[in-house]
Amino acid sequence: MDQKTLDLINKFTRRPFTEEELFVFSVVLCDNDIDRDNERFSDDALVSLKDLFIGKTGIFDHDSAASNQNARIFRTEVVTDEERSTKYGKPYKYLKAMAYMVRTDENSALIAEIDGGIKKEVSISCSAAGRICSVCGCDKNVSQCSHVKGKSYNGQLCHTVLTDITDAYEWSFVAVPAQVNAGVTKRCTSGEHRSAPVEQESSNDRQLRSDIRRLAYFTGGLAAAEAADIITEGMETERLVSLKSAYESAPRRKGITVQLMPQTEESDDNCFTVR
Numbered sequence: 511m512d513q514k515t516l517d518l519i520n521k522f523t524r525r526p527f528t529e530e531e532l533f534v535f536s537v538v539l540c541d542n543d544i545d546r547d548n549e550r551f552s553d554d555a556l557v558s559l560k561d562l563f564i565g566k567t568g569i570f571d572h573d574s575a576a577s578n579q580n581a582r583i584f585r586t587e588v589v590t591d592e593e594r595s596t597k598y599g600k601p602y603k604y605l606k607a608m609a610y611m612v613r614t615d616e617n618s619a620l621i622a623e624i625d626g627g628i629k630k631e632v633s634i635s636c637s638a639a640g641r642i643c644s645v646c647g648c649d650k651n652v653s654q655c656s657h658v659k660g661k662s663y664n665g666q667l668c669h670t671v672l673t674d675i676t677d678a679y680e681w682s683f684v685a686v687p688a689q690v691n692a693g694v695t696k697r698c699t700s701g702e703h704r705s706a707p708v709e710q711e712s713s714n715d716r717q718l719r720s721d722i723r724r725l726a727y728f729t730g731g732l733a734a735a736e737a738a739d740i741i742t743e744g745m746e747t748e749r750l751v752s753l754k755s756a757y758e759s760a761p762r763r764k765g766i767t768v769q770l771m772p773q774t775e776e777s778d779d780n781c782f783t784v785r
Contacts, residue, residue, distance in 0.1 A: 511529045511532070511534060515534065515585075515608075516528075516529065516532075518584045518585055519532060519534075519584050519610050521584070522565065522582055522584060527612065530613075531612060531613055532610050532611070532612060532613065533610065533611045533612075533613050533621050533624075534608060534609070534610045534611075535581075535608075535609055535611075535624055536606060536607065536608050536609070537606070537607050537609060537632055537681075538604050538605065538606055538607075539559065539563065539586075539604075539605045539606075539607055539632065539634050539681060540556070540559065540604065540605050540634060541556075541602065541603060541604035541605070542555075542556060542596060542600070542602065542603045542604070543596040543597055543602060544596065544597045544598060544667065544669045547659075548659035548660045548667070548668070548669040548670065549659070549669060549670045549671075549672055550596070550598075550669060550670075550671055550672065551671075551672050551673075552640075552642075552671050552672065552673040553588075553603060554673055554674075555638065555672055555673045555674075555675045556588045556603055556604075556605050557588060558674075558675035559586075559605055559634075559636060559675055559678055560586045560587065560588050560605055561586075562636070562675065562677065562678035563583050563586050563605070563607055563634075563678050563681065564583060564584070564585070564586055565582065565583065565584070566582070566583050566678060566680065566681060567579040567580075567581065567582050567583075567680075568580055568581035568582070568583070568609055568632070568681050568682065568683060580611060580617060580620065580683070581609040581610065581611045582609060582610060583607045583608065583609045583681070584608055584609065584610055585607070585608040586605060586606065586607045586608070587605075587606050588603055588604070588605055588606075589603065589604055589605075589606050590602070590603050591603070591604070597667065598644070598666075598667065598669075607681075629683050631683070632681055632682060632683055633681070633682055634678065634679075634680065634681045634682075635678075635679040635680050635681075635682075635727070636675055636677060636678045636679060637675065637676040637677045637678075637679070637723075637735065637736075638672040638673065638674065638675055638676070639651060639673075639674040639675070639676050640671075640672070640673040640674035641670050641671070641672060641673075642670065642671040642673060643655050643657050643668065643670065643671075644666070644667075644668055644669045644670070644671055645657045645663050645666060645668050650670065677720060677723055677724065677735075679724055679727045679728075679735070680727075680728075712747070714747065715747055715750060718742075718747070718750040718751065718754055719739075719742050719750065721754055722738050722742055722750065722753055722754050722757060723735050723738050723739055723742075725738075725754065725757035725758060725760075726738035726757060729757060729760045738757075741753075
């Protein structure tokens with residue numbers, strides 16, 4: 511581990527940690543290829559997620575309890591594999607993250623399982639305000655078209671392009687799927703609320719709205735996060751602070767239903783490829 515890596519990690523710690531105290535690993539969070547749901551992230555979405563996932567903690571089974579937090583992402587990058595193409599003929603790109611854990615007696619077994627490839631599948635949750643039909647360009651969050659995902663039109667496979675990412679909620683280790691060679695993939699909103707631009711909204715208010723949306727997600731899921739977007743539209747700072755406090759004291763739910771996806775190959779020995 512070089513000094514630059516240590517410096518990046520120590521931005522998140524209360525004191526400087528040494529290499530011996532840390533366990534660092536890489537994980538592929540998502541990519542731009544068409545998945546089994548006939549959806550994909552746009553290249554711009556990967557760039558947005560790259561910034562949003564910095565500092566996010568890794569948890570287990572989407573349980574947001576503080577005791578369940580086990581790792582933190584400190585660096586991300588969008589990687590292009592020039593030797594590989596997507597199903598729609600474009601260069602394959604994926605979002606790779608570097609995460610760290612503090613070595614303790616309590617997590618030594620988890621570290622061994624990560625090293626041994628036992629703990630490798632992860633899932634992410636995010637909000638996508640744009641869901642674009644690949645055939646006609648219709649945004650399905652605004653209106654519907656006649657094209658059906660998974661069907662071919664003039665030799666072109668119809669799929670939905672997830673774009674205009676508004677937030678990244680979490681990344682989580684999940685149980686090894688029962689299906690052979692199965693992994694767990696992204697979970698996105700099916701229709702992010704589009705609020706009108708708020709003139710001269712302060713950066714503090716924008717952060718409060720983002721915090722409330724994330725807290726709402728952990729309390730009631732994606733539907734609750736979308737509802738929080740609507741509720742907070744036009745809300746003044748004092749009320750935003752009060753609402754955030756209310757969400758912080760609300761009980762957290764214990765889990766989120768996620769979808770299983772086939773995993774085909776790994777980008778390298780240290781990266782956990784997620785489809």
